[in-house]
Amino acid sequence: MKVLQELDQTFSDQKLILALGNFDGVHRGHKLLLEEMCRFASRLEAVPAALLFYPHPQQVLNPEKAPGLIIDNEKKLELMEALGIEAVIMLPFDRQMAALSPQQFIEEILLAKLKVTGVFVGFNYRFGCGATGTPELLLDYGKRLNFYVRVMPPVILNGTPVSSTSVRSALLEGDISEAKSLLGYWPVIRGRVVPGDGRGKKLGYPTANIQVPEQMLVPRSGVYACQALLEGDFYPAVLNIGKHPTFGCSRNPLIEVHLLNFRGNIYGAKMEIRLFQRLRSEKKFASKQDLINQIRKDVESAVRILEKIEAFSVC
Ligand SMILES: Cc1cc2nc3c(=O)[nH]c(=O)nc-3n(C[C@H](O)[C@H](O)[C@H](O)COP(=O)(O)O)c2cc1C
Ligand SMILES: Nc1ncnc2c1ncn2[C@@H]1O[C@H](COP(=O)(O)OP(=O)(O)O)[C@@H](O)[C@H]1O
Numbered sequence: 011m012k013v014l015q016e017l018d019q020t021f022s023d024q025k026l027i028l029a030l031g032n033f034d035g036v037h038r039g040h041k042l043l044l045e046e047m048c049r050f051a052s053r054l055e056a057v058p059a060a061l062l063f064y065p066h067p068q069q070v071l072n073p074e075k076a077p078g079l080i081i082d083n084e085k086k087l088e089l090m091e092a093l094g095i096e097a098v099i100m101l102p103f104d105r106q107m108a109a110l111s112p113q114q115f116i117e118e119i120l121l122a123k124l125k126v127t128g129v130f131v132g133f134n135y136r137f138g139c140g141a142t143g144t145p146e147l148l149l150d151y152g153k154r155l156n157f158y159v160r161v162m163p164p165v166i167l168n169g170t171p172v173s174s175t176s177v178r179s180a181l182l183e184g185d186i187s188e189a190k191s192l193l194g195y196w197p198v199i200r201g202r203v204v205p206g207d208g209r210g211k212k213l214g215y216p217t218a219n220i221q222v223p224e225q226m227l228v229p230r231s232g233v234y235a236c237q238a239l240l241e242g243d244f245y246p247a248v249l250n251i252g253k254h255p256t257f258g259c260s261r262n263p264l265i266e267v268h269l270l271n272f273r274g275n276i277y278g279a280k281m282e283i284r285l286f287q288r289l290r291s292e293k294k295f296a297s298k299q300d301l302i303n304q305i306r307k308d309v310e311s312a313v314r315i316l317e318k319i320e321a322f323s324v325c
Pocket of ligand 1: 206207208209210211213215217218219233248249250253254255256257266267268291292293294295301305308
């Protein structure tokens with residue numbers, strides 16, 4: 011899959027079908043849109059591609075209120091490639107881009123630069139200055155200027171449309187099973203292992219502290235059964251998102267994971283954690299030994315949950 015960051019490298023010798031959107035999470039609604047677009051492009055012998063903005067427009071326009079991101083760019087590209095997308099254009103989003111009117115976006119970017127044969131958008135797609143561009147405007151332009159426009163309806167699950175917002179709410183509530191239903195895959199946390207206070211080893215449960223970029227959404231605090239992907243291998247694991255009240259609260263919640271059946275120094279390593287189930291809230295324990303006893307129970311619960319998941323092969 012090609013990843014382009016400029017509009018100068020065009021697809022002039024091939025037809026281009028483009029999905030427009032941010033695709034945070036690449037959830038089941040996004041997946042249907044992208045799959046449908048790939049089928050359509052294949053019939054036309056065109057390149058199925060996606061146009062995204064980076065950083066997420068909300069993070070440029072309204073950083074204080076921007077929602078946390080469900081997945082990072084690397085994961086997004088991985089998921090898109092798996093669906094058959096052949097090229098992703100990641101346009102830098104700055105104030106100049108934000109000032110383009112919907113008409114300019116269509117005429118200057120989609121038509122003049124990219125020469126699209128067609129575009130696919132979701133029913134609630136908005137674009138251009140002040141988010142004033144709508145799917146109807148695209149349909150209207152498509153008819154007049156002769157390019158194909160498909161507006162995909164929402165995917166409905168249990169009566170509500172699947173959306174990045176509903177995935178975020180589920181993660182903020184710690185409802186992993188709901189988030190998984192909406193996403194179509196187990197939610198993940200990705201980051202790098204950084205040093206902590208060196209307390210975990212003394213408790214008998216060393217924990218890799220995971221540093222995630224600050225724009226990422228952090229799921230609800232608490233203890234989770236999970237699986238860690240480290241250098242190509244999967245390990246059953248337990249995760250704590252919290253402030254360690256037993257030892258005096260840290261300022262921000264820390265994300266730390268104890269890998270079962272593993273020993274080694276992994277400071278600096280990249281890790282992906284798949285969340286399976288929230289087990290409990292973090293607690294202030296009266297003694298170190300009470301915390302150790304509880305972590306032992308957490309490990310036992312996690313092992314049972316992971317066995318069940320493997321038995322039903324839903325990983
Ligand atoms: C499965 C698990 C559950 C945990 N639960 C709690 C808890 O309920 N309360 C608490 O204060 N700390 C809890 N912790 C955090 C430990 O206090 C923490 O791992 C320890 O302080 C090590 O921190 P360090 O990585 O900075 O050395 C938990 C850790 C794990 C791995
Ligand atoms: N089973 C394991 N799970 C997680 N980390 C482990 C494990 N075994 C060894 N480690 C290593 O130990 C470190 C965690 O030990 P810990 O005493 O909690 O220190 P820190 O406070 O620096 O995280 C991890 O970052 C990793 O390098």
